[in-house]
Amino acid sequence: MTVPKCSRLTTFGVLGVALIALPALAETPVASATFKCKEGKSIDATFYADSVDLGLSDGRSMKLPQAMSGSGARYANKDETFVFWNKGDTAFVTEGTDDKQTYSDCVTAK
Numbered sequence: 001m002t003v004p005k006c007s008r009l010t011t012f013g014v015l016g017v018a019l020i021a022l023p024a025l026a027e028t029p030v031a032s033a034t035f036k037c038k039e040g041k042s043i044d045a046t047f048y049a050d051s052v053d054l055g056l057s058d059g060r061s062m063k064l065p066q067a068m069s070g071s072g073a074r075y076a077n078k079d080e081t082f083v084f085w086n087k088g089d090t091a092f093v094t095e096g097t098d099d100k101q102t103y104s105d106c107v108t109a110k
Contacts, residue, residue: 027048027051030049033108035109036106036107036109038103038106042109043084050065051063052064054084056093062082067083073086083099089108091106
């Protein structure tokens, strides 16, 4: 069976547009840091324009969108039961509805 010429061009055209759009979808990191925290815990953070990727020393990893903050940078999940705060070379994490600090006194590793 022979595919009509116009169908091949249409398929290639759609595929070509999709391939051109892929690089635009990829985010470029703007910074990264490792924070050493109290109790031997640590946080690896990769910052993007409007989100952060976190790797926690307890094995969890997550991507959080930036959220409203009065000072510094704040990133939170949808129900705000996990919040990563960062200001300068310091950070901390609060979890749960009672905002318990589970990663505290975190400072970038030198």
